[in-house]
Amino acid sequence: MTATLACTGLSKRFGDVLAVQDVGFAIAPGEAYGLLGPNGAGKTTTISMLVGLLKPATGNVTVCGTDLAAEPLAAKAKIGYVPQEIALYPELTGRENLRFFGRLFGLPRRELAARIDEVLDLVGLSDRADGKLGTYSGGMKRRINIGAALLHRPEVLILDEPTVGVDPQSRKAILDGVERLVADGMALLYTSHYMEEVERVCDRVGIIDHGRIVAEGTRHELVAMVGSADTIELMLDGDVDGAFDKLQALEGVVEAVRTGTGSVRLLAEGGRYVLPAIITAVDGRATVTAVEVIEPDLEATFLHLTGSKLRD
Amino acid sequence: MRPQEAARIRIRPRPILALVAANLRRLSRDKVGLFFMVIMPFVNIVFVGMALGGGAVGAAKLPVGVVADGSDPVSAAVLKELRAHPDLAITTVATKQDLQSGVREGSLAAGLVIPAGSTRLELVMTQMNGSGMAARSAVDVAVGRVAAVLEATRAVEAAGATPAQAAARVREAQAGSGRVAVVGSGTPGATPRGFAYTAPANLLLFTFINSMAVAAALAESRRLGMLQRAITAPVRRRSVLAGEALSRFVVAVAQSLLIMVVSSLVFGVSWGDPLGVAAVVGSFSLVATGAAILVGTLVRSPAQAPAIGPPLGIVLGMLGGCLWPRESAGDFLNSIGYLFPHAWGMDALLALTKPGTGLGTVLPEVAVLSGMAAALLGLSLFLFNRRTRTFT
Numbered sequence: 001m002t003a004t005l006a007c008t009g010l011s012k013r014f015g016d017v018l019a020v021q022d023v024g025f026a027i028a029p030g031e032a033y034g035l036l037g038p039n040g041a042g043k044t045t046t047i048s049m050l051v052g053l054l055k056p057a058t059g060n061v062t063v064c065g066t067d068l069a070a071e072p073l074a075a076k077a078k079i080g081y082v083p084q085e086i087a088l089y090p091e092l093t094g095r096e097n098l099r100f101f102g103r104l105f106g107l108p109r110r111e112l113a114a115r116i117d118e119v120l121d122l123v124g125l126s127d128r129a130d131g132k133l134g135t136y137s138g139g140m141k142r143r144i145n146i147g148a149a150l151l152h153r154p155e156v157l158i159l160d161e162p163t164v165g166v167d168p169q170s171r172k173a174i175l176d177g178v179e180r181l182v183a184d185g186m187a188l189l190y191t192s193h194y195m196e197e198v199e200r201v202c203d204r205v206g207i208i209d210h211g212r213i214v215a216e217g218t219r220h221e222l223v224a225m226v227g228s229a230d231t232i233e234l235m236l237d238g239d240v241d242g243a244f245d246k247l248q249a250l251e252g253v254v255e256a257v258r259t260g261t262g263s264v265r266l267l268a269e270g271g272r273y274v275l276p277a278i279i280t281a282v283d284g285r286a287t288v289t290a291v292e293v294i295e296p297d298l299e300a301t302f303l304h305l306t307g308s309k310l311r312d
Numbered sequence: 313m314r315p316q317e318a319a320r321i322r323i324r325p326r327p328i329l330a331l332v333a334a335n336l337r338r339l340s341r342d343k344v345g346l347f348f349m350v351i352m353p354f355v356n357i358v359f360v361g362m363a364l365g366g367g368a369v370g371a372a373k374l375p376v377g378v379v380a381d382g383s384d385p386v387s388a389a390v391l392k393e394l395r396a397h398p399d400l401a402i403t404t405v406a407t408k409q410d411l412q413s414g415v416r417e418g419s420l421a422a423g424l425v426i427p428a429g430s431t432r433l434e435l436v437m438t439q440m441n442g443s444g445m446a447a448r449s450a451v452d453v454a455v456g457r458v459a460a461v462l463e464a465t466r467a468v469e470a471a472g473a474t475p476a477q478a479a480a481r482v483r484e485a486q487a488g489s490g491r492v493a494v495v496g497s498g499t500p501g502a503t504p505r506g507f508a509y510t511a512p513a514n515l516l517l518f519t520f521i522n523s524m525a526v527a528a529a530l531a532e533s534r535r536l537g538m539l540q541r542a543i544t545a546p547v548r549r550r551s552v553l554a555g556e557a558l559s560r561f562v563v564a565v566a567q568s569l570l571i572m573v574v575s576s577l578v579f580g581v582s583w584g585d586p587l588g589v590a591a592v593v594g595s596f597s598l599v600a601t602g603a604a605i606l607v608g609t610l611v612r613s614p615a616q617a618p619a620i621g622p623p624l625g626i627v628l629g630m631l632g633g634c635l636w637p638r639e640s641a642g643d644f645l646n647s648i649g650y651l652f653p654h655a656w657g658m659d660a661l662l663a664l665t666k667p668g669t670g671l672g673t674v675l676p677e678v679a680v681l682s683g684m685a686a687a688l689l690g691l692s693l694f695l696f697n698r699r700t701r702t703f704t
Contacts, residue, residue: 051544077546087537091338103330104545132341148541 002065004029004187005050005079005156009059012045019045020211024059027156032178032188034202036195036298038306042211043191044084047160050189051081064155077105080154084161086141090134094125094144097133098151105152112151119147122180124173139170146174156187163197175201195299205298209306222301229254230271231294231303232278234264238286246281250274259307262289267304271295327547331555332562338529339563345525349563353518353571357579360510360635374421374447377405377414377436381428389461390426390433393454400450411436418506422447424455431462508582509637511575512661516596516654517625517634519567523600524621526563530556530608531617539700549700553693560604564597584664588671592660595681599653602688609696628652656680 003026010023020042027033037043048054050061052072061068061075068075088097095116102112120126123143133141146162159178163171178201182188192198198205199219206216215222236243240262247266248256252274255267268274271293279288294300339345378394380387394402403420405411411423415436423436433455437448468478533539533556542552572589575581583589604621611617629635631645632654638646649655660677663669671678 053540053544073546073548076544079544081541081544083537083541085537087541089334089338089533089536089538091341092334096334096337100330100334101541101545103333104327104542104547106326106546 003027003062004031005061005063005158005189007046007050007059007061010046010049010056010061011058012049012054012056018211020049020056022059023208023211023213025206025213025216027187027189029155029187030182030185031204032182032190032202034198034205035189035191035208036198036205036302037191037208041208041306043208044160045211046208047081047158047189047191051079051158052076077152078155080149080152080157082146082149082157082159082162084164086138086145088133088141088144088148091132093130093132094120094136094140094147095129097144098148101148102151107152115151115153119150122150122177123147124177137167137170139166139173142166142170143174143177146177150181154186156189157181158189160191161193162190163192163194171197195297195302199298207302207305214305215301219298222298223296225301225304227254227267228296229267229269230296231300232266232268232271232275233259233290233292233294234266234278234288235290236262236264236282236286237289240264240286243282243286246285247278250277250281252277327542327545327551328555328558331542331552332559335526335529335556335559336562339526345522348525349518349522349567350570353514353567354574354578356514356517357507357510357571357575360514374399374450375401375403375419376447376451377403377411377420377423378426379405379408379411379423380426384429386431386458386462387426387428389458390424390455393457394424394451397450397454400447400454408434408436422451424451431459507575507579508665509662511571511579511581512583512665513629513634513658515568515571515575515593515661516632516657517629518571519564519593519597520600520603520628520654521622521625522567523560523564523597523604524607524625525618526560527604527606527608527611527621528614528617530560530605531611532614534608534699535614543700549697552700553696556696557601557605557689557693561597561601564600564604565593568593568597582665583661584666585670588664588669588674589661591671591678592657592664592674592681595678595685596653596657598685599681599688602685602690602692605696606688606692609692609699628654631655633658653681653684656684 006024006026008024010020011018012020023042023046025033035043035046045054049056049059050068052068052075055069063075063078066075066078089100092100098116098119099112102115107115116129117126120129123146125140125143125147128136128140133144136144142162142165146159149157157178162178163174166174175197178188178190182201188201190198190201202219204216204218205222206213207222208214215225217225234247240258244256244258244264247253247264250268252270253266253268257265259265266278268278275291275293278291282288294303376394378391380391391402394400405414405420405423408425411420411425414420415423421437425434425436427434435448435451465475465478469475539552539556543549572583572593576583607617607621607624611620626635631649631652632638633646633649634654638649638655638658646655656677660674660681663673663677666673
């Protein structure tokens with residue numbers, strides 16, 4: 001089956017910085033794909049290449065088999081792109097903003113009016129459609145921002161951090177709407193700083209770091225990469241070197257890494273049960289000033305693969 | 313919402329018109345911007361026009377000054393006819409110099425010098441505004457009536473009638489033409505005064521300034537990410553550029569049309585040959601469009617555009633004679649003015665108010681303005697295109 005959105009070997013350099021290197025993935029119809037990465041990992045650059053804003057140095061993008069470089073207009077007509085920022089005219093009403101984007105996508109006047117009503121209903125803003133965007137809350141603006149990308153019934157929806165700065169009610173409305181679109185067969189590329197959103201919405205996840213996809217798979221596949229071990233983050237004060245040597249040799253500890261002057265990360269089977277032994281092992285050499293046990297989940301996998309938390 | 317339905321949608325990109333419509337709608341919601349487009353130019357035209365002597369234009373009677381050196385029958389007859397004319401308000405002026413000064417300043421629509429014992433009258437007017445032309449027409453009628461009487465009387469006396477008999481005969485048949493010559497004497501270097509001057513001056517001034525001000529909207533579109541997002545639609549980049557440029561051009565032309573129509577209807581300003589005016593206004597609007605895109609592209613934030621553009625527009629307006637008549641400034645400043653579009657625009661628009669002028673008269677000015685427009689538009693669109701290519 002032809003992937004709705006596929007990219008292979010994408011690279012982009014800004015001066016001396018290789019922002020994206022050899023990125024590739026494919027999204028099937030009705031599949032939700034999450035792109036996770038810390039700030040500066042290359043997510044936005046990758047998306048910019050996928051939607052035709054940036055020309056890749058190498059690699060290619062196809063949308064439903066249409067090559068973006070060879071037939072940009074035909075390929076872009078199948079993409080619905082929701083940028084991270086709220087790209088709407090504040091002086092216009094929600095309806096007028098939607099009309100503008102519908103006309104950009106060439107929708108005939110009569111069909112456009114009907115589509116605007118459908119989209120307003122979908123994003124739950126039919127009753128506020130004729131208010132100026134400047135009077136909307138952040139969440140309402142986000143919803144119109146998404147609606148503008150749905151008017152032309154795209155094959156693939158690309159959402160770049162769609163819930164930044166929104167209230168819980170709007171976040172729920174956005175996620176519910178996105179899930180309905182995917183259930184209806186739309187392909188989805190989703191980036192977010194909120195791990196729980198990615199875990200809820202996405203079927204597969206690609207983790208990008210330093211411009212490369214470092215892991216890809218379903219949630220279960222990714223979690224399995226770090227095994228069943230818990231991640232234990234320790235902050236130590238005192239003889240950290242001596243304490244670290246003891247911790248490395250401790251039974252049950254699979255891996256120990258110095259992550260800072262006084263910080264140590266351990267990978268341990270049954271982390272909560274090992275915790276008393278850890279405290280005892282460092283006793284006399286160092287004092288444990290803080291401890292965090294992270295059970296195996298996508299966050300832990302992300303931390304394991306990138307060395308940083310998603311919201312760092 | 314099923315994506316399979318997408319195939320049925322006929323993609324007909326109309327990005328240029330969509331951008332123009334959105335930008336005009338945004339402008340229509342900008343109350344401050346509308347004040348400067350719709351109200352401010354006319355405030356300027358009225359107050360500066362009155363200061364320059366244009367307040368009388370459009371009044372019921374045209375002020376005409378008369379220098380009458382003697383009290384001979386011809387002078388008395390001409391004065392009587394002029395005073396009897398329903399459209400003229402006659403003021404006696406001491407000297408020809410005072411008369412010229414009054415016409416130059418706009419307090420008089422025209423003037424007439426009636427030398428003692430002579431039938432050769434001298435008309436003083438600028439011929440550059442509607443009131444001057446109307447005054448000339450009325451003076452011609454009055455003088456023509458006196459000339460006809462004189463000629464007829466002379467003819468009847470030559471036929472052997474006594475003066476009393478001749479007068480009676482002439483009263484019976486006051487018709488025919490005379491040899492009283494009316495010679496025009498334009499005030500040296502005169503330019504129109506009053507509204508005839510301030511209307512074109514403010515057209516250029518506000519078309520440029522308001523174009524500069526709407527450059528902020530372009531910078532705002534960039535800041536909002538609207539331009540970037542538009543380019544992710546099935547739209548060619550050049551269509552987005554064209555849409556943004558056309559939006560600014562439409563605003564500039566609309567500003568010009570508004571000033572022309574209102575000043576014609578309310579202040580009686582005569583703009584001259586429509587084709588010539590269209591060429592001047594069109595080319596000047598293109599210059600303003602190029603300048604607006606250039607400023608909108610170069611500024612880093614929307615707040616910078618109104619801080620840079622309008623002051624620049626005012627300075628160029630000063631140098632180009634849009635704030636005060638250019639003869640008030642020195643030759644040096646006037647020479648500098650010709651480096652910028654306003655001076656060329658003023659020359660062209662003022663020239664077109666003279667009778668018998670047209671597009672051919674102002675072709676050099678239109679050519680210069682078109683050259684400036686091409687250079688500015690070329691540079692601004694190049695920079696705008698380059699900037700939109702580096703969106704990340």
